[in-house]
Amino acid sequence: MMNFSKYLRFAVVGACALASCKGGPPTATKPGKYSSTTGIEYNTEEGMKVADYKGIPEGPGLVFIEGGRTVLGTQEEDVTMTHDNIERTVTIASFYMDEAEVANIHWLEYLHFVRKDSSEEIYQRALPDTTVWARELSFNDPYVDYYLRYPGFRYFPVVGVSWLQANDYCTWRTSKVNERLASEGDEGGSTPKKKGGLFGKKNKDAGGDAAEGTESGGGTKIAIENGNTLPNYRLPTEAEWEYAAQALIGTQEVGNENQENKRIYPWDGRQVRNPYGKSMGSFLANFKRGRGDYAGIAGSLNDGAMITEYVYAYPPNDYGLYNMSGNVNEWVQDIYRPLSFEDVEDLNPFRRNGFLDPSEKYDKKNYQSLIDDHVRVYKGGSWKDVAYWLSPGTRRFMAEDSATAAIGFRCAMINAGSNK
Incomplete structure (x- = not known):
């Protein structure tokens, strides 16, 4: 019954x-x-x-970037005549971004765990190229030996890092942060643990790799449904980076749905000096003022930095992000195509590959082009760039396995569980 x-x-x-x-x-x-x-x-x-869920956990180093409609593209005269970032209206979903560039101390921590958990071969692959400082006709030798490891440079941006290495760092950081979060949420101690690093357990006998993967990449096994872990740390898309650098939220009036103000740089005004208060006249970014002028004259330095600078130097933009112009250029996810602005969609635009614009169209074999599917965009200008490159709409590209003393990066993360 x-x-x-x-x-x-x-x-x-x-x-x-x-x-x-x-x-x-x-x-x-x-x-x-x-x-x-x-x-x-x-x-x-x-x-x-x-599972109990109280919202996305707080990600170390991240600040929230409220998304919305904006106009991406070059806000300054296109002096290079590339016409590769024409203005267009897009919408960017909210996301998170590191408040500052990844610094030397962060990369040394990464190296510490890679050496501890993985093979010597993988550790060597993770080392930045410190020879990017070496110049035949310049005495930069001290930076080759000291810039990465000397304590005084701890919170200077890491450089000599390729796009591929930056991507590996994001993967490691995701694993390490989620391993900690999952362990903290495992009050009963039931979460399965595995020894071994993200890139494979160190084999003490043979000195080689022994794969030891789990859902988290090698540390603690995690499940998305538990809600106690974070989405992946990753490189920001070009559109996300440019939107965050614009920081037009600082010019927007409450209740006004029109975006009536634009910025050439990540701050107000058409100049690179602070127009307000006690700091009036001081430079707002670390860049090259002109031929041979990296810092100004003794007793009256302009930006005061011959090379890179402290990652929290200069005022943050209206999202709370430091050095979105100057100091170092920053890698973004996108592969480079000159006409991406025409091809990509207008909601969360991103070029992940050569779709609609295959690399076969570019004659790299006969040295008529530098473009293929392994060149990545970098943004923001650096300590050795003139002010033109400080504008968020400017863009350049370089091979993903290359590195320089003027390119670093910061991480980003989606705003999981939200449609905004």
Whole structure:
């Protein structure tokens, strides 16, 4: 005989859930005790497991970038005549971005764990190219030996890092942060642990690699459904980077849906000096003022930095991001194509490959072009660039396995669980 009371109880519970009889409709953080479609109780032998969720955990080093509609593209005269970033209206979803460039101390921490957990070969592959400082006709020798490891340079941006190395760093950082978060959320100690690094366990006998992968990349096994871990750290897309550098949220009036103000740089005005307050007249970025002028004259230095500078130097933009212009250029995810602005979509634009613009169109074999599917965009201008390159709309590219003393990077992350 059918257990009528049991099914009646399910029907009542389901009706109550659908009618929002307790505290309004269910949400991601308050899904309720019972399913609003079947009435079956969650987290029982019969029901589905629904983990407690309080929202995306706080990611170390990140600040929130509220998305929206903007006009991307060159805001300054196109003096290089490339016409590769024509103005167009797009919408960028909210995301997170590092408040400052990845610094030497962060890369040394990365090297520490890679050497601890992985083979010597992988450690060597992770080393920055410190010879990027070496010049035949310049005495930069001290930077070759000291820039990365000397304590005084700890919070200067890491350089000599290729796009491929920066990408590996993002993968490692995701694994390490989520390993910690998953362990903190595992009060009962039931989360399975595995020894070994992200890039493979060190084999002490043979000195080689022994693959030891899990969902988290090698440390703690994690599940997305638990909600206690972060999405991937990654390089920002070009559109995200440019949008964050514009920081037009600082010019927007509450309740006004028109974007009436633009910026040439990540700050107000058409100049590179601070127009306000006690700091009036001081430079707002670390860049090359003119031929042979990297810092100004003694006793009256302009930006005061012959090479790179402290990653928190100069005022942040209106999103709270430091050095989105100057100091070092920054790698972004996109491969380079001169007409990406025509091809990519207008919601979260991104060029991941040669789709619609194959590399065969570019005659690299006969040295008529430098473009292929292994060149990546970098943005922002650096300590050795003139002011033109400080404008967020400017763009350049370089081979993904190359590095210079003027390119670093910062990480970004999606705003998971939100459609904004």
